[in-house]
Amino acid sequence: MKDKTKLAPAVTPMQHTPQEFVERYNALCKEMGFQIVPEPRWAQSKDTGDYRLVIVSQVVALNGGD
Secondary structure, three states: OOOOOOOOOOOOOOOOOHHHHHHHHHHHHHHHOEEEEEEEEEEEOOOOOOEEEEEEEEEEEHHHHO
């Protein structure tokens, strides 16, 4: 086995534009019938007791589940 180890080929990261991401995401949402929806909520800190605004992401059906 000595001297039989080969290096893996170099991996080149794919370069995409923000617009391409949006187009692919929208196509996936349409294909699957779901999308990711952020919802702001107030949450009370368990450590300090103060309130903080948090963003909760949910996966929801398009068209209200029709």
